[in-house]
Each structure stands twice: as C-alpha cells, then as structure tokens.
Amino acid sequence: MNKTSLKYLLSPWIKNVPNKYILNLNMDSRNLNKGDLFIAVPGIKKDGRNFIFEAIYKKVSTILYETEKKEIHGIFKYINNILIIYFFKLSEKISMIASRFYKEPGKKLKIIGVTGTNGKTTIIQLINQWSTILGNKIATMGTLGNGVYNFLKPSKNTTSSAIFIHSFLSMALEKQAKLVTMEVSSHGLIQNRVKDVPFHIAIFSNLTQDHLDYHMNMKQYESAKWLLFSTHKVKKIILNADDQYGKIWLKKLLDFYTISVTIKNSEQRKYSTKWINATDIKYYNHSVRITFESSWGKGEISSCLIGYFNVTNLLLSLACLLELGYNLSDLIRTSKKITPVHGRMETFFRIKKPTFIIDYAHTPDALQKTLDAIYLHYRKYIWCIFGCGGERDQKKRPIMGAIAEKMSDKVILTNDNPRNEKEIKIIQDILSGCKNKKKILIIPNRKKAIYYAYLKSKHNHIILIAGKGHEEQQIIKNRDIKYSDKKTVLNLLENKI
Incomplete structure (x- = not known):
C-alpha cells in the first residue's frame, strides 16, 4: 500500500500543511475509503464538490477542494476532524499531484x-x-x-x-x-x-x-x-x-x-x-x-x-x-x-462467400478513407453498413451519408450507439446528405442489417460494417446491450445463424 505524507505531496503549492498521511488518491465519491485523499473538482456531468459530506461520512483523510478564489488558496479547516484544504485551479494540478504520490x-x-x-x-x-x-x-x-x-x-x-x-x-x-x-x-x-x-x-x-x-x-x-x-x-x-x-x-x-x-x-x-x-x-x-x-x-x-x-x-x-x-x-x-488491429480494417472471408470488413470509422474522413482503401485493393461491389452515435457531433451525419452514397454501391443505414436520441432522427440526419435514396436501405436493428446484406450479396461482394469496430456493446437509451459486429459476422460465415 502506498502511504504518502500530505506535507510532501502538496509542498510545491501549499506551505504549512498539517503532517498527515494518505493511503490513496480518489476523485470518485462512490469508491472512497478511509484514509483516502478526496480530490473534489467540477466534472463534465457532476461536481465532486457536492459530495464532500459523503467523503466526510466515509472518513477520508483529507479533502482537496477546488476554489475559483485565488485569495483563499491554501486555507484549511476541519469538519468532524476531516481536513479540508482549498486549492486554486486544482483541476490543472491533479496530474502533478498523482505523479508525486x-x-x-x-x-x-x-x-x-x-x-x-x-x-x-x-x-x-x-x-x-x-x-x-x-x-x-x-x-x-x-x-x-x-x-x-x-x-x-x-x-x-x-x-x-x-x-x-x-x-x-x-x-x-x-x-x-x-x-x-x-x-x-x-x-x-x-x-x-x-x-x-x-x-x-x-x-x-x-x-x-x-x-x-x-x-x-x-x-x-x-x-x-x-x-x-x-x-x-x-x-x-x-x-x-x-x-x-x-x-x-x-x-x-x-x-x-x-x-x-x-x-x-x-x-x-x-x-x-x-x-x-x-x-x-x-x-x-x-x-x-x-x-x-x-x-x-x-x-x-x-x-x-x-x-x-x-x-x-x-x-x-x-x-x-x-x-x-x-x-x-x-x-x-x-x-x-504484424496482424490487423482488432476492429480496424479487420477482414473476414470464406470461399464462395462475401468478404466482410469491420472498421471503427465513425468520422467523415475515416469513412472516406476506409471506402477508398476497399476500392483501391478490391475494386468490387461494395455494401456500406453504418450509423452515427447519438448525443454526439450532429454536423457530420449528412456528410457521412453523402460519402457512403457516393463511394458505395449499396448503403444500409442502421443504429450505432443512439443513446437517448431517437433512432429515426439520427438516420434522417444522415439521409439528408444523400441524393440517390434508391440505393439506400434503412434497417435500424444492426444485426438484421448485417444479415440482410449477407443474404442479398454475392460471393464477390465486399460488405463494410463501419462505426463500432472492436466494441462489444451497443448503447441504447441508458442501457449497454451486449453486441459485437465481429461475432455477428463470424456466426454468419460459420453458418451459426
């Protein structure tokens, strides 16, 4: 167990720190233990400073509390014998504190x-x-x-x-x-x-x-x-x-x-x-x-x-x-x-069956380069199956739709990780960038989209499945659902459907 003096740990920034020892650094109030140093800083979704009483209840050693007021930097107080130290711009110093610890x-x-x-x-x-x-x-x-x-x-x-x-x-x-x-x-x-x-x-x-x-x-x-x-x-x-x-x-x-x-x-x-x-x-x-x-x-x-x-x-x-x-x-x-990286231009082929390529491409540039690569190497009929993540950059959706339509022979729009966005809204955003909608199919269920392409394709076709790569779950609403493009493809190629 790492045991470090608080006085040594904070000496570059704060003098006259009480001579206490801490056993661990922690920013997550849910996982606090006795003897921890709780670093309470604002986060993207939650503010750690709202959980100091939970930290006190769990009997941490000390709480570092980020303050926006430079004049109170280094001031400390006690609540229920738990030391609380105010620290100006603490978020910027966590890496240095961790390195010293x-x-x-x-x-x-x-x-x-x-x-x-x-x-x-x-x-x-x-x-x-x-x-x-x-x-x-x-x-x-x-x-x-x-x-x-x-x-x-x-x-x-x-x-x-x-x-x-x-x-x-x-x-x-x-x-x-x-x-x-x-x-x-x-x-x-x-x-x-x-x-x-x-x-x-x-x-x-x-x-x-x-x-x-x-x-x-x-x-x-x-x-x-x-x-x-x-x-x-x-x-x-x-x-x-x-x-x-x-x-x-x-x-x-x-x-x-x-x-x-x-x-x-x-x-x-x-x-x-x-x-x-x-x-x-x-x-x-x-x-x-x-x-x-x-x-x-x-x-x-x-x-x-x-x-x-x-x-x-x-x-x-x-x-x-x-x-x-x-x-x-x-x-x-x-x-x-050297072998292909998991979920990055990963190729799967069997005799007299279409070739599948799984790639993590989830940006316009990545999708274009992936389709470029497939044409460059194979020059064959290309299916492109992809979607876009929910609650993420919406501007790229129509751009990716236009790229897929231009560079593929057949496009299937499906779910990526819709999260809490409506599936059809994401697909409509992608579709808004497409001109020839006759070459585009909409199959929201990702596994069914892959099955459809497999059943309708010929043995000399290429089926690109883009967007999720190595991932083994889909995020739909607030749930992580077990799912893998690779497992779906292997089951098809090995006749386990």
Whole structure:
C-alpha cells in the first residue's frame, strides 16, 4: 500500500500543511475509503464538490477542494476532524499531484503518446505488436484496453483520468515494462489528464472533423491537439507531414526534435531533424508493399494491413521504433508478422462467400478513407453498413451519408450507439446528405442489417460494417446491450445463424 505524507505531496503549492498521511488518491465519491485523499473538482456531468459530506461520512483523510478564489488558496479547516484544504485551479494540478504520490514513475519509463482524430489505436497497436515480436515487454493504454500488451483490461475512455494514468505507470514499472504506449485524446489534453506525463515521443496522426459537440469548431479542436506539442513534456515529436495541420505544425516546431513522415511530399524533410518517406506503394487484395527512404536508410516492408491511411500508420510506427533504437533490418524482417488491429480494417472471408470488413470509422474522413482503401485493393461491389452515435457531433451525419452514397454501391443505414436520441432522427440526419435514396436501405436493428446484406450479396461482394469496430456493446437509451459486429459476422460465415 502506498502511504504518502500530505506535507510532501502538496509542498510545491501549499506551505504549512498539517503532517498527515494518505493511503490513496480518489476523485470518485462512490469508491472512497478511509484514509483516502478526496480530490473534489467540477466534472463534465457532476461536481465532486457536492459530495464532500459523503467523503466526510466515509472518513477520508483529507479533502482537496477546488476554489475559483485565488485569495483563499491554501486555507484549511476541519469538519468532524476531516481536513479540508482549498486549492486554486486544482483541476490543472491533479496530474502533478498523482505523479508525486506514485513517486514519479514516468521518469523511469519511455512513454509514447499518440494523438490525432484517426489512427491512434492502430499506431499504438502496431508499435505494441512490433516491439513484442522483437522480444520486448510493453504496457499500453487506450481504446482497446489498459495493461501489459496481450493482457488488457477494458477501458472506459481513450485517455484515462490523471490519477489512473500515474497509477498505471507505477504498475508498468512493477511489471518490469520499459516502454509504455498511450492514446492521447483531445478531451484528455483539455482536461489536463496527461499534464505531468513525460513523453519520450509524441506522435501526431491527422486532424479531421470530430468531437465538434465538445470543441464547437475545428479551430478549438486543433488548439486542443496542439497542446500536446506546445505545453506538455515531450522530448521528440513525430508528425504526419502529409496532413494539412501536420505541415503547419512542422514549421512551427523548427527548434524542436521533429521527425516528418510523408507519402506525398518528401520536401517536408527540410523542416525536420529526421524523416521517412514512401517512394513506392504496391496494393494487393489483402496486403500492401511499401518502399521507403529515411534518415536511417532505405528498405521495403510488407504488411497485411490494407489502405492508403495504413501506409501512413505503418510508417509513423516504423519511425517511432527506429527512433527508440530498434534495428532497421529487424523491423523490415518482422513487418510481415504484424496482424490487423482488432476492429480496424479487420477482414473476414470464406470461399464462395462475401468478404466482410469491420472498421471503427465513425468520422467523415475515416469513412472516406476506409471506402477508398476497399476500392483501391478490391475494386468490387461494395455494401456500406453504418450509423452515427447519438448525443454526439450532429454536423457530420449528412456528410457521412453523402460519402457512403457516393463511394458505395449499396448503403444500409442502421443504429450505432443512439443513446437517448431517437433512432429515426439520427438516420434522417444522415439521409439528408444523400441524393440517390434508391440505393439506400434503412434497417435500424444492426444485426438484421448485417444479415440482410449477407443474404442479398454475392460471393464477390465486399460488405463494410463501419462505426463500432472492436466494441462489444451497443448503447441504447441508458442501457449497454451486449453486441459485437465481429461475432455477428463470424456466426454468419460459420453458418451459426
């Protein structure tokens, strides 16, 4: 059990703190225990400061209470012998407090952070796979789960809370992992969840429309992502210099250690410390071959990952591993062993049956790139089954409808995670972007939509199921219903219907 002096923990911000000991940090009043330090701050849905009497009842050691009044910062009082300390801008300091509580574990690890709209999970998992194939132990945090690679526990958020992150880094040290990979979301950056994480390498994949229900516009969304490279602890930066924002940021970061990764524009290398550039790409039915040149030398890698965007993901991952000191020839030799990431362009095919592709694409850019990739590799009749999440960015719905209609031969609009929105309202929003409604079917039940496509398709057709990827539940109203696109597909292909 971690036992830490409150005086030591708060010494950078508050003097004359009573000399007490705390056993744990906690922001959730439902899980408080005796001896905890309860950090009471405003949240998105609930304000933790409304639960201090619950914390007192549970006999926590101390309560840190966020105040908007700078003049009362550091003042403390007691209620029922429970110490309450007022702390100005406490939300911004939680990451630093957690780091001190867990004895600064990040300083003893090499931490890789990946941010961007699309590709975070794939890049993280490629680094994890490649590193593991070459015999190294790696811990990871992200959409697919948290833990030592191949032994993951489900995660609720792309980027976990500040307290959990430093607790996880401490666990990674205990498990003798030397490398940690982490997905970094825009929400996590805005909410200071990784503020005191010392990133050895930060990677940027791309920036396209998403989360505008939270960020309001693209300028604010860009500003959130830029925080990782402008205000956080980062030693080296790897940028997708083909992305419009990546190009701008590369020039803004001239004085930093930057690595540019390109497919289209090798001229970007002049703005970077190191670089990697694809010189030739060959696409096959279920694979891709990439010839490249780089600061580390020339070479060719082969992979069963498909799509133009996965070429970028592979090269970003390759650049990261080269910068970590892995041998180029070893990486080239093992590239064929990398398998598709769960729920990311994951392909399922059987003889004389249609080919299914499951992908997490839930933004306009991701859907377009996914359909582009399918056409590029297969050039066959394409079914596209998708929906949009309820209580999320509504502006993207008609855009995604227009993309699906233009790039598919047949579209089935269905449910994603409708949450508390009316299913038909979400579908009508998507449909408003479509012109040729004759090629579009509406089947709200997701499983029935997939069954219909399977029964009506031919063996040489491609059926894309987009939006949910790896997820194993659907959120309908306030209920999590057990459901998996992958299980549905496998049952069909194995005649278990």
